[in-house]
Amino acid sequence: MSTLVVVGAGPKGVGLLERIAANAPEFPRGRLTVHLVDPFPPGPGRVWRFAQSPLLRMNSMPEDVTMFTDDTVRCAGPIRPGPTLAEWATGVRDGTIDATVHESLTTELRSVTATTFPTRRLQSAYLTWFYEQVRAALPDTVEVRVHAARAVDVTGPPDGTQTVRLADGSTLVTDIVVLALGHLDAAPGPEEARLAETARAHGLRYVPPAYTADLDLSHIAPGEPVLLRGLGLAFTDLAVLLTEGRGGRFVTGDHGALVYHPSGAEPLLWAGSRRGVPYHAKPGYRLHGPPAPLPRFFGPPQVDALLARPGWLDFDTDVWPLMAKDIGWGYYHELFTGHPDRVRMDLDEFAARYAAPDWDSGELRALVEKAVPGETDRLDLAAIDRPLRGLVFPDRGALTDHVRAYVQADLTRRGSASFSADLGAFLALLSVFGQLAQLVAAGKLTPVSQVDGVDGWWFGFFSFYASGPPAHRLRELLALERAGVLRFVGPDMRVRVEDRRFVADSPAVPGTVETTTLVDARLPAPSARRATDPLLRNLFHRGELAEELLLDAEAERSTGRIHTTTEGLVVDATGRPHPRRFALGPHTSARSPGAFTRPRTNAPGFRQNDAVARHILARAAQPR
Template sequence: MKKITIIGSGPRGMSVLERLAANVTATEMTQELKIVLVDNCRVGQGRVWDSTQSKNYIMNTLSTEISAFSGHGSIDKARAGSGPSFAEWWQANYDDFDKYQGYAPRRYYGEYLSFVHEVVKKCLPPNVTIMELNDTVIDIEADPDSCKIICEQCSPFLSDAVVIATGHSTNAYTGKFKKLKNFATTQADIRFISGDSSSEIDFSVIQPSEDVGLVGLGLSFFDVVAELTEGRGGNFVELNDGDLSYEPSGLEPVLHCGSRSGVPILARGRNEKPSDYTYTHTIFTNEKMMKLRSDKSKKIDFQKDVWELLEAEINCAYFDQMIRNTKSEHVAALFTKAILENKIEDSKSLAFFASEILGEPIKSLDLAALARPFDGIKYDNYQSWNESLEKLLKTDLAAAENGNLGSPLKSALDVLRNSRDNIRAAIDFGGLTPQTHKDFLSTYMPIITLLSAGPPLFRIKQLLALMKAGVVSIIPPNMEIDASDDGFSLSSGACLDYKTSVSTLIDARVPVANLQLDENQLTQQLYQKGIYSAFVNVGTNGDEFTTGGVNVTDSPFNPIGRGGVEYKNMFVLGIPTEHTRWFMQSGSSRPAHWIDFMIDADNIAVNALNCLD
């Protein structure tokens, strides 16, 4: 009997399973096949989406935009290749869709994945079976014909093909954070809580009214705050003006939260777009990026070749929506026509054309300034900083409430999400120069994330209420952390009179893929024995940038090991390949059409089946 093993049963692993089932059914394969699904968490859900976690952990992608099936179909007739979207499943099983504004608790997505898992099992032909192992894979011994899978508990077994979809992991700390973590181990009443999936952090050690520091103001920050407020019995009450007031339970700690920018990740606009919405690029097109990649004699400069065009596209969408809202769709179409006919590719010229049409001077958006609005500003005291931040959050909230069509700003920033494929076309597999690859990761990616990957708008309402209640305070920009006699000392380079001490420090950042520091035992073993190697971006002048991503071939993503050896019967999918490719955190496909998520899964499924010949 032939075997295909999938390591990791979160969204990526389940997508491969679904496409394996669809392909064996479509090809009427007669071979005996066993698909082994291995996960050390809940099989069929994975770690991040475990259905036993708190409802306080919310997704940041609309459920209407999510499907784990590779084709659309009804719930009652679901099969591999055809099934309901996540939103359809949610509304059929729970009555709280409107309460969450279509942004589901992560545990619901775990339940949905289990539904997909059960559907796939039921529709398999008799010659194909699934074996589920609740175990940890700690090593793989590979040769050209098969792989030996070594687990913590089960006996080793051979597999003809292996799909590695291990998802998020944790990294060993280096530098300052290593020192801070080590400092906590030497103090009886001091705690350092490492970055991880928020649902797996033990918050019971945190005491009521304890001063707690949070590092990072991204999506995981909102998870931690929710669990330490609502999760401890606090309540949000809606006021007559639509704002929220927070009623503490008395069990909350006092949270002091900061980051380099001092800006919490901004809200997504209230959704006004259908689930099958598509955006057509005018300036930042895939064709332009592919043309840049076609010149093998040079690499792409992200700032000059990509960022300027991307920012122009965002401004094009911004002005277009402004014209639609104040003039008409017809006038907006004339604006687009003028851009194409005049081959406009810069934000300054776009602003000129838009100003002419609107009859008033309009400034273009500066994405870096939007993401770093407080850069270079010094505050005399915390109150003046807090007032500035509150004003920013209220302005952002008002734009979000106007909707992702009603607000030209939120409509335009949505285009950052719509542009991911075009960005990938430019940067994946070393398209950028080594230096601008580094710049992209350190400078531009945080800007894109802060402006486009935020939470539902009710999270910003809640944050404002918590700030007003004194439960949450946001530290001014350029937060500094030091060890002190009182615990961890938090200060700010933007407000010299700000300083506070906390007894617990939580790293509320999601760990970034880093092959060299990854603490996953399987990853360590594969790296040490040379099956995994780091992707190295080599410039045309011989300069190099060694990334933390697993080096893989183009689809179907076979690992390229030490010495350039390609392991054709192994496939690495998703987060471990981040930096080799970009934005591998995506956990779903779309109901209306396949995106890279499902295309990748299908290519791997087809090639894994070819390994059986």
């Protein structure tokens, strides 16, 4: 009999359990006891728990969310298909799937479709059902025990059993430990810590990056001006909780425009960021033409060539041009096949002439100008990345007018299928994301390229363009602005402390904004060093867990992620992997995506879970 402790029973931990259930029949001699340790319910875990605001929604459509493998997943274990969130909701409605759903979800369950955006509570119900299905599928050789507690430490030698200590003082003795902790909370970084100390000295209130649903916002008074730094998903959640969450109402007014009726309990929200505009809305349509054959310019042959090249790779010069070329190919393939009336060239001719030039070359720009007459139909990734770059506004009213028009134009593009080329680029972004993972895993990028290029700029651009909120959230932001509840600071937002006030400004617009509260509206950056989780903190301080450190002849950079091998084994401060400890999730050096898996994408998370599950089962099958 072998024992496994999985610390974290959210989607990652329960996804590993599913792979154990699927692979266990191949290891009939192995008996395994699995302890799931998490103070939150197994399946949803912390982030997707039912006990959160019913106003908070996913930023993925139900058809794009699955917890089940399909025939695209290249793994050694068996494929166990199952319903996407959309198929599950349909099955529960028509009675073909037996699931217990809270009565508060009845109305939503009746109305949700494959392309609407469900509440996080409905996703919680799907994950709970998934966990129940996994438990039911376990063979007699695998037993599961759930501990609604927090793990605070793990000790044990590489060649011996491990002891996991829980917050209540009890212990679990085990052969293998898997840390499936998901997104990590972290103490403020150096810049944030300095800001927090300055705020305390001046009697100001500063809220550092954190998971929005867990924030206590009760100290923010009605009518109080509040600075929100960041315009991404965390900002969207904050805006919901501080407006509709305080009793305000959105109604449809004349000409179909959304109107916000304040309750009077809202603060005055001042929002700014580096770009100065909210994330792009998720597309609300499907492709008009056939999917582009992807990858084409950043696929296995190009990745293999980069891996074979001696020396380090630079992201900006060696990698990004190939990625951008594939993103452009996805975009223009859909424009040519889905909207042939808006181009002046046959697709075959365009494809042949598109193949040779570099992405940022004059030859390629000339080809696009010749083939695509409409300027708004041409893909400009630099302009997408920094839409307000170089603009200067005479006053805040002009800035507001411009941001309002920008958001409305984005809603038009993401809501009208005549702009489905944007979806072609979106799908190409997903393709290059997966290819890039191979270069990252091989350690070929310079430390600066990895930390600043990939973990910094690329992940930020990907989130901005492809991982934004549902379109209705942007319509709500426009309604909040019209109601005077939300105002914009501007791009390249700067914050300082003066005369017992936070003072914010932007180089693009005259004037300043002063408040006594600042909220950093984003999740904490990965940091094993500053993790607040007691288990990680203890392991790090003893040197049994380390941050991923990258160095070459010119630079040494920490990514902040938990250092693991490609198989997921935890690496200590001396560089040695611990054969009995795994760490899985987005904050490890394996860099599995934090978002849910899209169906039919050969998802890396499924492949990693399968490999770790088979390792655990093989060990359990060995004579003790």
